[in-house]
Amino acid sequence: MRAGIRVHASCLTVLLLAGTAAGCGKEETAPRDKGAAEPVKLVLASHLPINDEFNKxxxxxxxxxYPNITLEVISGNQLEQWDQYIASGQIPDMFITFNGNLPPLAERGVIEDMTPQFQSRKLDTGRFLDNYLNDIRYAVTEKGELYGLPIETTFHALYYNKNIFDKFGVAYPKDGMTWEETIAIAQKVTRQENDVQYRGLDITNVPRxxxxxxxxxxxxxxxxxxVNTDTWKRVFELGKQVYTIPGNAPSANAELNGQKGFLKSQTVAMLSDINLFSQLTEAEKSGLNWDVVQHPYYKEQPNVFGNASVYVVGATKSSKHKEQALQVMEVMTSNEVQMNVSRLGRVSPLKSPDIQKAFGQDNPxxxxxxxxxxxKSHPVKYPVYVYRDLSEKIVRQKFDDFAAGKADVNTLLRQAEEEINKAVQIEQLKKK
Known part of the structure; x- marks a missing residue:
């Protein structure tokens, strides 16, 4: 096993190696490739959680x-991990990452445009929904490079705690609500009772x-x-409407905010977030009675939620096993595998109506x-971000200052723009 990898991969690798023989008798998902019998080990760095569900x-x-292919799965959800792999000369053969991570991986020289390889193999990219392919093609440049194939994507939804709504006799949220309608409901369920503060709505963060x-x-x-624009001003003002509902400001106790506030303390009535299914089972055991509705939207953007993180599987530029990596990619994006992805409640990027309709059917x-x-909603076209991390940090702080009434929105957005420009200049100097 490679240096620096054993800690991440040991448990799963043992499972895979132990199960190789047992896997030979299973029904195949597609015809075998001739001449592919040589034993090969591929190291796959995954941004997705490495657990039993991922394995299955x-x-x-x-x-x-492909019983001849052994996949050693390691963690790849932090860029620092990639830097470690690069520095040690132990770059994985394959990756699963989300499209927002493609630019930094491209900067590090880890990934490459796989379009020629897909064409040579006559791989049908027409099976995928165009918006998810485009979220990969235009993540790094405007030239349309395809660094891999989408295997699943996230969604945004509005989760709600039925117990809180029942407690206060308020009607449940419904599909098709605008942000303004959602805020109006939040006002009704933001209350304090028996020294417990119930917050009507948590938006997770202002970038959302x-x-x-x-x-x-x-x-x-x-x-x-x-960022010093009328549209950003509107976002700030909408966020302030949410957090200035009396009693709805984020708590100084982080355990009462966001996912923790909804899943654990169960004092958040409505939460805007991505796929939480893997965490809701435990929350149900502790009494959470929940349901979900379509994500709120802007009136001029009906049925549109935010960025869908498209998870991409691809081969690294340095891999010596491109042919086997392509075989792995074909299996992971096959109709059979993607039907299971959808049935478990993960969003498949394939066009197939049957696969789309099967969403969540096998998840108890x-x-x-x-x-x-x-x-009912679809994601916005994924923006092309540059200097995103440093910019988001500044914007979040300025929004917090605005929500706290420290300054007016115009002043804070102007300051944000100035601070971002200074931070970008520093980063530019580092690259010289």
Whole structure:
């Protein structure tokens, strides 16, 4: 096993190696490739959580079809991990990452445009929904490079705690609400009772409010900040409406905010967030009675939520096993595997109506839940971000200052633009 990898991979690798022989007798997902019998080990760095569900969805089908390929799965959800792999000269053969991570991986020289390889193999990219392919093609440049294939994507939804609504006799949220309608409901369920503060709505963070409008922080071509605008002003003002509902401001105790406030303390009535299914089972055991509706939207952008993180599987530029990596990619994006992805309540990027309709059907957690509401919306076109991390940090702080009444919105957005430009200049100097 490679240096620096054993800690991440040991448990799963043992499972995979132990199950290789057992996997040979399973039904195959596609015809075998001739001449592919030589034993090969591929190291796959995954941004997705490495757990039993991941193993059953993606790893076991590969082993069943190609018993000669051993996948050693390691963690790849932090850029620092990639830097460690690069520095040690132990770059993985494959990756699963989300499209927002493609630019820094491209900067590090880890990935490459795989379009020629797909064409040579006659791989049908027409099976995928165009918006998800484009979220990969235009993540790094405007030239349309395809660094891999989408295997699943996230969604945004509005989760709600039925117990809180029942406690206060307020009607449940419904599909098709605007942000203004959602805020009006939040006002009704933001209350204090028996020294417990119930918060009506948690938006997670202000960038989440900006996403459906396709807002960016820095212009790619000029590398100048573009946050001092009327649209960003609108986002700030909408966010302030949420957090200035009396009693709805984020708590000083982080355990009462966001996912923790909804899942654990169960004092948040409505939460705007991405896929939480894997965490809701435990929350149900502790009494959470929940359901989900379509994510709120802006009136001029009906049925549009924010950025969908498209998870991409691809081969690294330095891999010596491109042919086998392509075989793995074909299995993971096959109709059979993607049907299972959808049935478990993960969003498949394939066009197939049958696969899309199967969403959540095999997940007992979702029985009787309004999963149809989730798929009524679609993601915005993923913006092309540059200097995103440093910009978001500044914008979040300025919004917090605005929500706290420290300054007016125009002043704070002007300050944000100035601070982002200074931070970008520092980063530019580092690259010289």
């Amino acid at each position: 969805l993606y790893i076991e089908p590969v082993r069943a079809k 409010l900006a996403q459906p409008l396709g807002l960016e922080y820095v212009d790619r071509k000029t590398e100048k900040a573009i 957690l979702l029985k009787g839940k309004n999963t149809a509401g989730i798929v």
